[in-house]
Amino acid sequence: MRVLASTPRADGFHMPGEFEPHDGCWMLFPFRGDVWRQKAVPAQQAFVEIVKAVARFEPVTVGATREQYEQAARLLPDNIRLVELSYDDIWMRDCGPTFVVNGRGDVRGVNWQFNAWGGLYAPYDQDNLVAPKVLALERAPRYDAPCIMEGGAIHVDGEGTLITTRECLLNAKRNADLSQAQVEALLMDYLNVGKIIWLDDGVYLDETGGHVDNLCCFVRPGVVALTWTDDENDPQHAISQRAYAILQNERDARGRKLEIHKIHQPGPLYFGAEELEETEDSGQINIDFAAGDRLPVSYINFYIANGGVIVPTYDDAHDAAALAQIAALFPERQVVGVYAREIALGGGSIHCITQQQPRAGA
Amino acid sequence: MRVLASTPRADGFHMPGEFEPHDGCWMLFPFRGDVWRQKAVPAQQAFVEIVKAVARFEPVTVGATREQYEQAARLLPDNIRLVELSYDDIWMRDCGPTFVVNGRGDVRGVNWQFNAWGGLYAPYDQDNLVAPKVLALERAPRYDAPCIMEGGAIHVDGEGTLITTRECLLNAKRNADLSQAQVEALLMDYLNVGKIIWLDDGVYLDETGGHVDNLCCFVRPGVVALTWTDDENDPQHAISQRAYAILQNERDARGRKLEIHKIHQPGPLYFGAEELEETEDSGQINIDFAAGDRLPVSYINFYIANGGVIVPTYDDAHDAAALAQIAALFPERQVVGVYAREIALGGGSIHCITQQQPRAGA
Numbered sequence: 001m002r003v004l005a006s007t008p009r010a011d012g013f014h015m016p017g018e019f020e021p022h023d024g025c026w027m028l029f030p031f032r033g034d035v036w037r038q039k040a041v042p043a044q045q046a047f048v049e050i051v052k053a054v055a056r057f058e059p060v061t062v063g064a065t066r067e068q069y070e071q072a073a074r075l076l077p078d079n080i081r082l083v084e085l086s087y088d089d090i091w092m093r094d095c096g097p098t099f100v101v102n103g104r105g106d107v108r109g110v111n112w113q114f115n116a117w118g119g120l121y122a123p124y125d126q127d128n129l130v131a132p133k134v135l136a137l138e139r140a141p142r143y144d145a146p147c148i149m150e151g152g153a154i155h156v157d158g159e160g161t162l163i164t165t166r167e168c169l170l171n172a173k174r175n176a177d178l179s180q181a182q183v184e185a186l187l188m189d190y191l192n193v194g195k196i197i198w199l200d201d202g203v204y205l206d207e208t209g210g211h212v213d214n215l216c217c218f219v220r221p222g223v224v225a226l227t228w229t230d231d232e233n234d235p236q237h238a239i240s241q242r243a244y245a246i247l248q249n250e251r252d253a254r255g256r257k258l259e260i261h262k263i264h265q266p267g268p269l270y271f272g273a274e275e276l277e278e279t280e281d282s283g284q285i286n287i288d289f290a291a292g293d294r295l296p297v298s299y300i301n302f303y304i305a306n307g308g309v310i311v312p313t314y315d316d317a318h319d320a321a322a323l324a325q326i327a328a329l330f331p332e333r334q335v336v337g338v339y340a341r342e343i344a345l346g347g348g349s350i351h352c353i354t355q356q357q358p359r360a361g362a
Numbered sequence: 363m364r365v366l367a368s369t370p371r372a373d374g375f376h377m378p379g380e381f382e383p384h385d386g387c388w389m390l391f392p393f394r395g396d397v398w399r400q401k402a403v404p405a406q407q408a409f410v411e412i413v414k415a416v417a418r419f420e421p422v423t424v425g426a427t428r429e430q431y432e433q434a435a436r437l438l439p440d441n442i443r444l445v446e447l448s449y450d451d452i453w454m455r456d457c458g459p460t461f462v463v464n465g466r467g468d469v470r471g472v473n474w475q476f477n478a479w480g481g482l483y484a485p486y487d488q489d490n491l492v493a494p495k496v497l498a499l500e501r502a503p504r505y506d507a508p509c510i511m512e513g514g515a516i517h518v519d520g521e522g523t524l525i526t527t528r529e530c531l532l533n534a535k536r537n538a539d540l541s542q543a544q545v546e547a548l549l550m551d552y553l554n555v556g557k558i559i560w561l562d563d564g565v566y567l568d569e570t571g572g573h574v575d576n577l578c579c580f581v582r583p584g585v586v587a588l589t590w591t592d593d594e595n596d597p598q599h600a601i602s603q604r605a606y607a608i609l610q611n612e613r614d615a616r617g618r619k620l621e622i623h624k625i626h627q628p629g630p631l632y633f634g635a636e637e638l639e640e641t642e643d644s645g646q647i648n649i650d651f652a653a654g655d656r657l658p659v660s661y662i663n664f665y666i667a668n669g670g671v672i673v674p675t676y677d678d679a680h681d682a683a684a685l686a687q688i689a690a691l692f693p694e695r696q697v698v699g700v701y702a703r704e705i706a707l708g709g710g711s712i713h714c715i716t717q718q719q720p721r722a723g724a
Contacts, residue, residue, distance in 0.1 A: 001438065001440045073363055078365065082495075083498065084445075136435075136443055136444045
């Protein structure tokens, strides 16, 4: 429970790229009946498949609430570390810590403030304690960052470059009192980056308000993948085109131009009437979903594990091409597709529900 | 969450002596207003002092419930690993796992069944999950022992000898269906001991029903300490005399006679009327305490840490002699006395609220 008054930058710590070696992966077991249909039973099944896929490549720790602990223990395979943890929903990417390392065997964590994507979901007090609890459990000293941030809002190349979106980080519901320059200074101090690439908008209708991790990610330094559509009538088309144009004209922290790979999106996919009817109305969610509303899905929302890439699939015509493209982008890793529509119904995908803990020595 | 169908004995694992090296110590933060007076505030203060004393010698992990987590974080020093954990009360010695090692770097744990000392306190369902949760958190495979047992009911010398009491382990409220021979077979299988020394009764009025850890413990192989009184009118006198006689006539697993050190008990000490009035009546405790009832206290209820011994003190005339005797028994360790009356009011002492995790390589 050591809280440091300095910053990672001042102490020589930085956030590594997700493609760098991990000590393991953190995830949270689904339970909310107002987010996950049929009292979260199908989401739990989908979750377990994702856990199993990640666990093929690296140690996985799953948090479960007191009430869910025994059910999670029954469903999860016995090579999973299951820990009791309170949280409001399962988006470990967003409520979890951002781990930072110094390349000399030390790992620490950044504890961002969390407000449920601008107050979309209630409550979020327990989510806001997840990062400190994970860091305490791992005996990792922590930095309390003085701003609202989610892990899904950023991607880094581990060599000084960060990608994010204006839609998300300059959103009035997050840090209304911070200017773009102030946000940049905080990212530089707490992630130890030197160059920030600002895209404009995230995936069309993404309820997070523009999380970059559904739109664009680093494959390795100098190489990014971007969700794409060839349909000019799709609102996603302009978003992806604009992102492509920005990326094409940027250079990373080391002065490199970026190699950009377009991955065609699934669908479009939509909420089914039955799926929504099977979800409880708790009055705790400040968004209205209707049958036929579009799901903000992409294949970019994958998780890079040690030697593997876990990619969401949707029983969609684009699945095979996406898997093949991602396999080509990661020739040294095994690509595993996992059907993730149940997670998409809750508003995210595989990257959103995972959080890598980098190898301390990395 | 790996559960093994074999036994520690079959797999070459055994429980080391408490005086062998530890990786750390586990404890649980007090909160019950029906056990701890003044809504547990004085108990929390006493607890923090004990944590600090143990943490001078080895890493300490403290469990706190979701509701108590932030209060515990405020009170505990920042070198403590604080983890969220549900439990019914703080007796980690009794609800926690018994760790076993194989001397080749592997640590596993025994998960005994727990029934709150024969049903004295309700509820106990969360206490009964503490051992599996601790073992999962430490990634230690576990053995589920098919009997009710508490860590306070046993002491081992790490060389094949175990001490317990008939009052406790043959108590009808624990394993009424097991004979003495069956209990012995289970202890031999799950702790990998070869010789069991049966004392008769535990400390006078000890609500645990005869826990040996308040009466007698191993200082090292071949050497035990025993609580004592010189007052022939004290009911404890006959209990200690009888234990002394048994110990004098026994030999340990290696055929050694035991060296027995008498440590004169504190007091006698008694419940104060005010102390009981300040404790809530929840209807969850199946024992009646009255002002003037004797507290079952001894100095034997100490915790042996790496290089230290944490000894309960009671602001009593016998404190100084006990500390000096224990210091002489552990010449290579630093002896630290901590005032522990608040813990005694809840029914135990320092040994009862701690659980060592032996060094994996030991």
